[in-house]
Amino acid sequence: MRIGELSKATGVDIETIRFYEKSGLLPPPARSDNGYRDYDRPHLERLAFIRHCRALDMSLADVGLLLQSLNSHDPQQLADVDALVDAQLGRVRARLKSMQALEAQLQALKSRCDARHDHHGCGILAELVAAAHGEACACHGHAGDDVGDQTGGRT
Template sequence: MRIGQLAQIAGIDTQTIRFYEQQGLLPPPERQENGYRVYTEKHGEWLAFIRRCRVLDLSLTEIRELQSYQDDPRQPCTAVNAMLDDHISHVRSQITALQALEQQLVSLRASCNEGREINACGILTGISEESKQQLYRASSGRKD
């Protein structure tokens, strides 16, 4: 099958397929005499695996690592477990950061009631004040 057919089956853009090939995540396909790529069902399976990994927010490096484990299926999956444990820890850190961001946004939103004019907007004032404080801390070398 050609790249357009594979893209349609996989539900991704042809540029994404080329990108995964360039990154070494997808083996290069055979080429016809006219230079067209010829993909197989196996390419579709690899793409499905890559897409599922991306949905799980795994990095390209992590996907490459998982693929290398698949190439040696008799080894224990200890390394896979360790990689996933690291990823879970990373996701938990992101959740914590997003919760802190949510609290900041809720606090900002609470600082402005309906009916105010822009010059009295608590949200804009809050953002401006925090920006000034960050600038001051950066210029004075403070890290707080």
């Protein structure tokens, strides 16, 4: 199959397929007489494997390590695969924690809006301007302030 067909079958952009070839994640295909790349079923399966790993937000380096371990029966190599997934899980958990903190900050900022914009200015913009001036804000407070402090250190 040609690169366009491979792209369509896997949902991977043509330029990304070429990048994976150049980086060694995808072996180069045979070339037909007219010079076109000629991919076969193993390319399709390997590209689907790479795509799945990338959907799990694994780095290309980690994908490469997983690809090297695909047909391994070496206990150490398989233990390394387990450790790699554990490390990825740790990174995801750290990002979740960070995203929860961001959500709390945005909620604190949002609490400054009472939606009566025709009677007074925007509380959210006032908080952002205050923060830009180095003042405490609802979402961050001052260093050492509690992030969830709804007064933002101001009265």
